[in-house]
Amino acid sequence: MDSLYANPFYYEIAFSYRDIPKEVQVMQDVIRRYSLIPVRRVLELGCGNSPHMQELLQLGYSYVGIDLSPEMLQYSQQKAQRLGKPVELYRQDMNDFQLDSPVDFTFIMLGSLYVASTRELISHFASVNRALNPGGLYFLDWCVDFSWLADITDNWIAERDGITVEVNHSTELLNYIEQTFRERITLLVRDGNQVRRIQQDSIRRAIYPQEFLLITDQQGFEFIGWWNDWNLDSPLAGTEEQVVRPICVLRKR
Numbered sequence: 001m002d003s004l005y006a007n008p009f010y011y012e013i014a015f016s017y018r019d020i021p022k023e024v025q026v027m028q029d030v031i032r033r034y035s036l037i038p039v040r041r042v043l044e045l046g047c048g049n050s051p052h053m054q055e056l057l058q059l060g061y062s063y064v065g066i067d068l069s070p071e072m073l074q075y076s077q078q079k080a081q082r083l084g085k086p087v088e089l090y091r092q093d094m095n096d097f098q099l100d101s102p103v104d105f106t107f108i109m110l111g112s113l114y115v116a117s118t119r120e121l122i123s124h125f126a127s128v129n130r131a132l133n134p135g136g137l138y139f140l141d142w143c144v145d146f147s148w149l150a151d152i153t154d155n156w157i158a159e160r161d162g163i164t165v166e167v168n169h170s171t172e173l174l175n176y177i178e179q180t181f182r183e184r185i186t187l188l189v190r191d192g193n194q195v196r197r198i199q200q201d202s203i204r205r206a207i208y209p210q211e212f213l214l215i216t217d218q219q220g221f222e223f224i225g226w227w228n229d230w231n232l233d234s235p236l237a238g239t240e241e242q243v244v245r246p247i248c249v250l251r252k253r
Contacts, residue, residue, distance in 0.1 A: 002197070002199075003198070003200060004185055004198050004199065005068075005069040005072055005200060006071045007198050008049040008069075009049075010163075010165055010187055010189050010191075011049055011072075012049045012051065013158050013163060014158050014167045014187055015051075017156065017158060018051070020051055020055055022230075023230065024052055024055040024056060026230050026232065027105075027107060027139055028059070030137060030139060030232070031105060031137065033232075034249060035135065035251075036135030036251065037133055037134070037135040037136055038104065039061065039105045039136070039137075041061070041102075041105075042061045042062070042064065042103060042105045042107065043065070043066070043099070043103040044106075044108070045066060045094045045107070045108040045112065045113075046066075046108055046113075046114070047065030047067045047073075047076060048069070048072045048112070049072055049076060049079075050076035050079060050080075051109075052109070053065070053087065054079070054083060057080075057087070061105075063085075063087045063088070064099065064103055065088070066090045066092045066094060067091065067092075068091060068092075068093060073091055077089055094112075094113070094124060095114075095115060095120045095121075095123050095124040096124075097127045097131070098127070099131045102136075103131055103132060103133065103136065104132075105139070106128055106132055106136070106137070107138070107141070108140050108143060109142075110141060110142055111141070111143055113140065113143040114204055115205050116180065116203055116204065116205055117178075117205060118205070118215075120205075121205065121207065121215060122215055125215060125216055125219035125221065128219075129221070129252060132252045135252065136251070136252050137224070137249055137250065137251050137252075138221065138249070138252070139247065139248075139249055140248045141245065141247050142245050142247075143248065144208070144226065144246060145206045145208055146236065146238075146240075146243040146246060149171075149173045149176060149179065149181055149206050150171070151173055152171045153169070154170070155167065155168050155169070162191075162192070163190070163191045164190045165187050165189050166187070166189075166190075167185070168184075168185070168188075171183050171184075172184070174203065179205050179207075179208070180204065180205050182201060182202070182203055182204075183203075183204050184201050184202075185200045186199045186200075212248075216250055221251065221252055222251045223250060224249040224251050225248070226248040226249070227246065227248075228243055228244060228245075228246055229244045229246070230245055230247055
């Protein structure tokens with residue numbers, strides 16, 4: 001069975017439901033409201049196929065991306081070459097990385113903060129602190145869990161140029177004390193006469209609000225806020241019936 005992250009083209013189709021220009025606009029609004037420094041150089045953690053790269057480059061930002069998948073990094077590099085824009089892409093672990101020069105804004109998308117332990121979580125925020133200029137922001141999408149671990153299944157279908165990708169996403173609780181769960185993403189791809197099954201299994205640790213606030217404070221970040229469904233007019237109060245794609249913003253002291 002093929003690995004999900006070794007297939008960036010099909011991955012891109014699978015998650016193409018997002019409104020990328022709108023998401024970049026929200027990030028720009030966050031920068032205007034909360035950044036204490038001018039933003040010229042941005043870093044995407046777990047950049048994958050770098051879906052926001054084109055919009056950011058066109059707005060004049062310098063783009064830096066890190067990921068562990070060589071296939072994803074190659075795909076992103078080819079995308080940048082087609083745009084005729086220089087970018088910096090590095091194969092590094094987001095939980096322990098080092099940049100040659102700092103950035104002004106860091107972001108991570110679609111809950112891609114993959115940690116298996118508290119030690120890794122602390123190391124992650126320490127690495128981000130090293131990479132970010134003082135007064136710069138860390139923007140996190142869907143990385144904080146506002147409900148208790150549960151077994152969840154979600155399905156959707158995406159299409160592009162005659163290619164159909166059926167996606168199944170599921171989570172399975174493993175250990176509620178260690179806050180670990182198994183995440184499985186499966187793609188069933190129909191590309192012409194070819195049918196392929198692509199799957200990725202990961203063991204992850206849930207990240208809850210209070211420990212998130214404690215660890216980020218200890219690692220030198222100021223909490224700015226969190227909002228429901230990418231809407232800066234909908235700050236989370238803890239009484240919502242449903243939390244959908246929450247975003248969170250931190251600022252380096």
